[in-house]
Amino acid sequence: MLKLIRRIFIGLVIATLAIIAIIYMYSSGRTYFNEEDEIGNTTGNIYNGGLFCEQDNLIYFNNPNANGKLYRMNSDMSGMKKLSDDMSVYINADENYIYYVRANNTRENKDDxxxxxxxxxxxxxxxxxxxxxxxxxxPGAYLLLQGNFIYLQRYDVEQGLYVYRYKIDGSMERLLVKDAVKPAAVINNSLYYAGYSEDHYINALDLSSFTYRTVYDGSYLYPIFMDQYVYYIDIADDYHIYRMKQDGSEVTLLVNESCSTYNITNSGKYLYYQVDNGKKSRICRIDLATLVSETLLDGSYKQIHVTKDYVFFRDFNDTTTFMVYADGGPHVNTFNPPDLDVEKEKKKKQ
Incomplete structure (x- = not known):
């Protein structure tokens, strides 16, 4: 009797382990898909290099003090953790995965x-x-996750920079646009982008029929669709920043100076922008309700990124990174995250 019980017990254990193994193998190879309205990062962040991305109270970022490696921290900047040794740009995230462009070829130290x-x-x-x-x-650029697809510029030696789409499980590769345009947004199953080679209109590609149409005539750069507005830099008007209603009405000049980049806080309260004007270059922000602007720092800066609580930007000439409270006062601090590999080595030597 005991032998029979022992055999039954062993059989149950083996069956349980087999079931666990099958479930693990199935789960490990399975892709978890998103809701159709999932967005991996803000358009403004992607235009600025996608160095920061926020998802579920976590900020994923390119660590300027660790040769651009992919790090993660809590939204209050606690709990730093390294996720990848890759130089990671154009970072996107959903509830299950992180997506990024590997750019190790751009590192200063390429000996490892x-x-x-x-x-x-x-x-x-x-x-x-x-x-x-x-x-x-x-090589890739301007990676943008929308729903269950990623859209990006992909470089090919023979073709150059074209826009492709992949399903998030790696399937369904498709060439979408034979031009080096930057994906701006997917709205009502159409991919919106500003033209590059043939025109600078805002165009849309229907992702069912794969037909193209012009949405707005003009000379647009870095269009951002937010709430009821489209924000953009007007190339024909010396790179000044405008906004208009999405029906094309109420065109409003926001920044009457030449600008190289901009971004908008998640709340829609402030637009941060870099003015390029020689010795008068500076980074500023404008209150989008009152249209009153203020200077944050004099000098040249780049790569303006927003999260819920912070705005990050970098010195134009190096990776020094600054931060300011997104909707708070104009006081600027330095963002100085640790290189955890270096700290680990220091502890070993102690």
Missing amino acids: AFTKYNNTGVIRINQNGSKSMSFTSN
């Missing part, structure tokens, strides 16, 4: 073996940094 053999590509990893998957090994 990892960089030498893993230069470029478009990557998906789990939230904890595990299980890397590559969509393509080609």
Whole structure:
């Protein structure tokens, strides 16, 4: 009797382990899909390099003090963790994965073996940094996750920069636009973008019929669709910043100076922008309700990024990164995250 019970017990254990193994294998190879309205990062952040991305009270970022490696921190800047050794740009995230463009070829220090053999590509990893998957090994840019697809510029030696789309499981690769345009948004199943080679109109590609149409005539750069407005830099008007209603009415000049980049806080309260005017160059913000502007710092800056609580931007000449409360006072601080690999080595030597 005891032998029979023992055999039944062993059989149950083996069956349970087998079921667990099957579930693990199924889950580990399975892609978890999103709701159709999922957005991986803000358009403004992607235009500025996608160095910061916020999802579920976590900020994923390119660490300027760690050669651009992918890090994660809580929204209050606590709990720093390294997720990847890649130089990570155009970062997007959903509830399950992080997506980014691998740009190890742009690092100053390219001597390590990892960089030498893993230069470029478009990557998906789990939230904890595990299980890397590559969509393509080609160089990419302006990666934007919308729903269950990623849209990006992909470079090909023979073709140059074209816009492609992939499903988030790596399937359904499709060439969308034969031009080096920057994906701006997917609205009502149409991909919106500003023209580059043939025109500077805001155009839309219907993602069902794959037909193109012009939405707004003009000379647009970096259009951002937010609430009821479209914000943009007007190339024909010396790179001044405008906004208009999405029906094309109420065109309003916001910044009457030449600007190289801008971004808008998640609340829609402030528009941050860089003025390019020689010795009068400076980074500013304008209150979008009152249209009153103020200068934050004199000088040249780039790569303006927003999260719920902060705005980050970098010195034009190096990776020094600054931060300001997104909707708070204009006081600027330095964002100085640790290089956890260096700290780990220091602890070993102590």
